[in-house]
Amino acid sequence: MKNEIKIQIRVPNQTRYLSLIGKIGENLVREICRLQNNKDSFAHNLNVVLTEAMSNAIKHANVADPDKEVQIHINVTAKELGVKVYDSGQGFDLNSIPCPAFDSDCLNETGRGIFIIRSLMDSVVYRKLKCGNVLEMKKILR
Amino acid sequence: MNLKTEANGNRMIIFVREERLDAHNSEDLKAEMNRLFATGSKELIVDLKDVRFIDSSGLGVLVSGFKNASTRQGSLKLASLQTQVKSMFELTRLHRVFDIFQTVDEALDS
Numbered sequence: 001m002k003n004e005i006k007i008q009i010r011v012p013n014q015t016r017y018l019s020l021i022g023k024i025g026e027n028l029v030r031e032i033c034r035l036q037n038n039k040d041s042f043a044h045n046l047n048v049v050l051t052e053a054m055s056n057a058i059k060h061a062n063v064a065d066p067d068k069e070v071q072i073h074i075n076v077t078a079k080e081l082g083v084k085v086y087d088s089g090q091g092f093d094l095n096s097i098p099c100p101a102f103d104s105d106c107l108n109e110t111g112r113g114i115f116i117i118r119s120l121m122d123s124v125v126y127r128k129l130k131c132g133n134v135l136e137m138k139k140i141l142r
Numbered sequence: 143m144n145l146k147t148e149a150n151g152n153r154m155i156i157f158v159r160e161e162r163l164d165a166h167n168s169e170d171l172k173a174e175m176n177r178l179f180a181t182g183s184k185e186l187i188v189d190l191k192d193v194r195f196i197d198s199s200g201l202g203v204l205v206s207g208f209k210n211a212s213t214r215q216g217s218l219k220l221a222s223l224q225t226q227v228k229s230m231f232e233l234t235r236l237h238r239v240f241d242i243f244q245t246v247d248e249a250l251d252s
Contacts, residue, residue, distance in 0.1 A: 022162075044195070051197045107209050109203070109206045112202065113197070113198040115234070116197075116230075116233060
């Protein structure tokens, strides 16, 4: 496990923990990417990605059941930063979520979360597991 | 959620006094905007000076307010966006939708 960081967090399926999880990711990037030019932007982006992914798991996959839980795994190597968000719900079809249209007439109130994650990460995959689902996101570290 | 609403003529200014506007608290802002619309207000300014983080739920609530104001031939203007918040509007192209001002005073003068 040389030069590798693994963080595993388990929190109740409640939006009150979004800030905690987002800030853990943001602080992690500030610590490990001290020499990176775009550190502040990357740190903020990871806060956004964790918030969106966890929010998605709470609202769409776990159907806002406060007795369920969300697991978040963050794995950092020299080459990439990986985030996995596990839910224990029915899940959803990642590809069925429409991309928000970008003309000024498009004023949808929802549907931007997955688009934002896809914009900020290099790869995004949603897989069904034996007990639940996992949203896997990776960012190449340059 | 810590909100403060002030009247300035026929315009209502909502100061969002939170570091984050996200899926946990954004419905409170929606409720406050809906309360103002229900009492006849249709010119709203939302001050985001204290907000350093916004997610898709926060953006969605502001879109909801924008549509609600437009339906009433009114407006919803935004003021005092921090850099990271502004970047989220740009990422989702919503900066093309909203009138965004440096300060509340500029929004009031518009």
